[in-house]
Amino acid sequence: MYINITDSPTSDNKGSSHDLVHYLEKENRIDKEIQPELWFNQDRTTISAFDTRQAIDNNIAKLSKQDAKFFLLNISPSQKEITWLKERYGDEGAKEQLKAYAIKVMDEYANNFKRPGINSSKDLRWFGKLENFRYYGHKDPEVKQGLKKRGERKPGEQMHIQIIVSRKDITNKIKLSPKNNSKGRNAEHSRKMGQFDRSAFKQSGERVFDEQFSFDRGLDETFKYANAKKKGLLDERVAMRTERIKNETQCKPALKPEFTPLQADSQLKLSFGKTQAETAPYIPIKKRKKKSKEQEQDQGLTF
Numbered sequence: 580m581y582i583n584i585t586d587s588p589t590s591d592n593k594g595s596s597h598d599l600v601h602y603l604e605k606e607n608r609i610d611k612e613i614q615p616e617l618w619f620n621q622d623r624t625t626i627s628a629f630d631t632r633q634a635i636d637n638n639i640a641k642l643s644k645q646d647a648k649f650f651l652l653n654i655s656p657s658q659k660e661i662t663w664l665k666e667r668y669g670d671e672g673a674k675e676q677l678k679a680y681a682i683k684v685m686d687e688y689a690n691n692f693k694r695p696g697i698n699s700s701k702d703l704r705w706f707g708k709l710e711n712f713r714y715y716g717h718k719d720p721e722v723k724q725g726l727k728k729r730g731e732r733k734p735g736e737q738m739h740i741q742i743i744v745s746r747k748d749i750t751n752k753i754k755l756s757p758k759n760n761s762k763g764r765n766a767e768h769s770r771k772m773g774q775f776d777r778s779a780f781k782q783s784g785e786r787v788f789d790e791q792f793s794f795d796r797g798l799d800e801t802f803k804y805a806n807a808k809k810k811g812l813l814d815e816r817v818a819m820r821t822e823r824i825k826n827e828t829q830c831k832p833a834l835k836p837e838f839t840p841l842q843a844d845s846q847l848k849l850s851f852g853k854t855q856a857e858t859a860p861y862i863p864i865k866k867r868k869k870k871s872k873e874q875e876q877d878q879g880l881t882f
Contacts, residue, residue, distance in 0.1 A: 581655040582784045584757045592647045596635040600628050603708045616709050621682045621700045631706040638704045638745040652742040661736035681707050681740045687783040704745035713737040
């Protein structure tokens with residue numbers, strides 16, 4: 580599960596959300612054959628693009644021109660996770676389940692701030708948009724090499740959700756920034772500033788998915804493993820590698836011990852009473868008689 584928080588990849592988040600909302604409507608404009616996807620939150624599932632933009636742009640009380648007005652959250656399940664959902668709920672059911680999951684992710688987003696009055700997605704001003712596909716852009720290697728054209732669909736399962744969340748809470752009074760990871764001078768100062776632990780948030784998103792859909796996530800598919808591999812200290816990387824080897828060993832079926840020759844003889848004794856060596860017929864070996872000197876002379880063996 581890939582969960583990322585950005586300012587905005589397509590427009591300045593210090594102004595209106597118009598450009599970003601318009602960009603996220605691209606699938607409804609491009610793919611006329613599919614049913615248009617409307618915006619949703621914890622209360623409604625049929626919100627228009629216009630209402631989304633108006634609600635975000637009007638929720639900016641006491642924010643300066645240089646303050647971020649909103650943030651973009653990307654919730655992208657892996658192809659394995661999407662396949663798991665579709666096998667259990669079907670194509671349309673998987674979409675609804677992913678939207679329900681997004682609401683729980685926003686519950687975790689709210690709780691991560693540890694601010695009084697900010698306890699769930701209902702305390703936030705946010706709107707989600709499900710997208711069925713991804714498209715090649717001019718930065719993709721395939722486009723640069725001339726193998727694909729800009730705007731073509733990418734292969735495989737690409738269903739994901741984009742969420743615009745306001746910098747201010749739903750009351751338009753409390754500032755909330757997921758970019759604030761300052762621990763402050765002390766615990767009290769951190770609570771006042773609204774510290775946000777992005778790593779903990781991403782891990783909680785994985786946990787919620789696994790619990791909600793009974794998904795068996797391997798260690799090497801976790802954010803914790805990937806983060807330790809990329810950014811962790813040596814001790815963390817060694818610990819994760821050790822845990823992975825331990826898990827792989829536990830998952831392997833027990834191998835039957837191979838018989839040694841001694842074990843084979845013991846088994847034969849139990850089955851037949853005697854080993855092969857003990858049951859073989861006795862063949863006496865005749866000793867060769869030493870010829871006398873006279874016999875050797877007769878046969879011309881001496882000179």
